[in-house]
Amino acid sequence: xxxxxxxxxxxxxxxxxxxxxxxxxxxxxxxxxxxxxxxxxxxxxxxxxxxxxxxxxxxxxxxxxxxxxxxxxxxxxxxxxxxxxxxxxxxxxxxxxxxxxxxxxx
Numbered sequence: 001x002x003x004x005x006x007x008x009x010x011x012x013x014x015x016x017x018x019x020x021x022x023x024x025x026x027x028x029x030x031x032x033x034x035x036x037x038x039x040x041x042x043x044x045x046x047x048x049x050x051x052x053x054x055x056x057x058x059x060x061x062x063x064x065x066x067x068x069x070x071x072x073x074x075x076x077x078x079x080x081x082x083x084x085x086x087x088x089x090x091x092x093x094x095x096x097x098x099x100x101x102x103x104x105x106x
Contacts, residue, residue: 030073031073031074031103031104033071033072033073034071034072034073034074035070035071036066036067036069036071036072039066039072039074039079039100042099042100043092043100047091047092047096050091051063051086051091054089054091056085056089058085059085059086059089059091062078062082062085062086063082065078065082066078066079066082074101074102074103075101079101080101083097083100083101084097
């Protein structure tokens with residue numbers, strides 16, 4: 001079957017196999033990407049301050065890389081690994097991490 005291109009406003013093009021469109025419940029589009037600002041707004045002011053004050057080079061590198069992106073998916077390996085790093089450094093809890101990387105948060 002042919003690939004169908006779906007244009008999502010401001011999100012580029014998503015290609016879907018036409019066969020998947022014909023079967024209800026098969027295709028679930030990914031959540032829209034978020035910007036670094038939207039991601040940072042998921043943290044509390046106190047969490048952001050603690051992250052900025054962290055002397056851990058990997059924590060600083062994580063946020064430098066995120067700020068360099070125009071947008072990203074919450075399930076991107078950088079986000080998954082970076083938020084796990086924040087937990088390991090006790091900058092956020094595992095429960096907060098789950099809230100932060102949940103697509104419907106904010």
